[in-house]
Amino acid sequence: MPIRLNIATDPVQIDSILKLRYDVFCLQEKLFQPTTDQRVVDRFDTLSTTRNILATRDDRIVGALRINVDSSAGVPADDYYDFRQHLPKENVNMMSVGMFCVREAQRSLGIALHLISLSAYFAVSNDITHVIAPTNPAIGKLLGRVGFKPVGDLRYDPHLGGNFIPMMLDMRDLADSFLTFAKRTQLYNFLQSYEYMLFNAGETVLQAGVKGNSAFVIIEGEAEVRHAESGAVLAVLGEGQVLGELALLTDDTQSVDVIARSHLQTMVLPKDTFLNHLRTDPDHTLQMLHSYAHRMKTVLLGSGFVANLS
Incomplete structure (x- = not known):
């Protein structure tokens, strides 16, 4: 099943995150003492300056x-x-x-790195200069891949129930391939959508006949565009290309199936955000139309309906 990452937006999601903390911190890792309400919460959860990023799979929260x-x-x-x-x-x-x-069952799926990356996107779009984290040594190397550096020695904290490393990210040192990609492809302002989807090879990204409410930008991996009836591969799309944009522009259902050809990382572009961007950025609109025209040429030539198109 695809994995979706986004910022929690309603009380039900927040409550599910508090329960997840209990399952992981109290039952699995035994860092905290069990609570009668089976939730882990503190005073910072009530502040307006707090955000929670969650990862869901098959409508179940698996990370936060x-x-x-x-x-x-x-x-x-x-x-x-x-x-x-x-x-x-x-x-x-x-x-x-x-x-x-x-x-624990989902720790091999790369969710941890993507949660950290999405927090970095939040930092960038909110003009954050530094990110600090008392870090479990088990994920210290993971944070290091993003650009975090230790600012102190390993130490023990009784409240955390274990050791931690104080780590800090100077945003000027941020090492994130997607942020580089976003700048290069003029999608930098889409960071504020804070939604990200991961697909395994063979999983359906878009299904013919279904009305879409989002487009997807491929960050990494490839996807096949397939004829809805025959299953023939009409095109293969890769990094920087957009999926599902035509259905948003025409307000119609998807006309083809799109299947992940490999492990596929995408950023979700909600319909309103996508259309507003096209209205306000004519240069990128032309770039996207050029990409779409090139894709249509490839599809038509490959279909045998035309011998040549120029």
Whole structure:
């Protein structure tokens, strides 16, 4: 099943995240003592500066991460280490990440890295300069891949129930292939949609006859465009190409099936965001039309309906 990552938007999702924390931190890892309501929550969960990123698979939450933008109330990381001694004196906009949890059965699916990456997209689009995290040593290398660096030695905290490494990301050091890709393909402003989908090879991305409400930009991997009846492969799409945009432009159902040819990473572009972008960025609109025309030429030539198209 595809994995969807997005920022939690309603109380039901938030409550499911609190239950997930309980399952992971209290039952699986035994870091915290069990609670009668079977939820893990603290005062920072009530703040307006808090966001939760969740990963769902088959309509079940399998991973989550909490973001806390700095405010007069502080951030959770302040309770564990004096990160502020490592921050510049001026022009700092800081946030912390924590409450990082993934169900044990899903830890081999790469969800952890994508949760961290989505938090980085949030940081970029909100002009964050530094991200701090009291980090479980088990995921220290994972954060290092994104650009986090240790700012202190390994230490023990009784509240966390184990050791942690204080780590910090200076956003100028961010190492993320998608952010580079977003800049190169003029999709940088789509970061604020904060939605990301992962497909395994053979999974359906778009189905013919179904009305779509989103387009997808391929970040990594390939997808096959297939004839709805014969199953013939009409085109193969890769990095930077958009899936499902025609149905959004015509307000119609999908005319073809799109199947992941390999492990496929995509960014979801909601219909309103997608159409507004095309209205306000004519250069990118022309670029997308050129890409679509090239794809149609490939499809028509491959179908045998025309001998040549130029």
